[in-house]
Amino acid sequence: MLIKQLSIFLENKRGRFTEVAKLLGDAGINMSAFTVSENSDFGILRLIVSDIDKAIEVLQSKRYAVSVTEVVCLYCPNEPGALAKAMDIITNAAIFIEYMYAFAQGDSAHVIIRPDDVERCAEVLKENKLTLIAASDLYKL
16 A cells, blocks of 8 residues: 655745645645655655645646655554564565654554655565555545
8 A cells, every 4th residue: 555645845935834734725635644854945845635636736836846756654553662663574675764754643653654665665564464554544544
């Protein structure tokens, strides 16, 4: 189960993230998960949204540079060592993680993983009986 993630390049200027959030909200698009990384000149907003095609259309119409990548969303119990177990499996399969971000809610945590081989990563995790979250389920959280 792979999920499509948007990456949006933002100038490091006040209000840029606010503008994106308003554009998506006004279009009825929910942001289920996101992370922002930055350097001195620009930031990259990575996010999972409820309607990726509509989000791309809305953002590109306002001249945002948008790209789409596939990621894996892993369910982990929200307890010590659960993530380490998953990372061990990924490492032992010689899969490199480019980046990841996570959010927890109560007893569960969801980890968005961008590996160098997304299909192999999903396969290895499923083979080891770990639970992957589908995009449709992520939007319900």
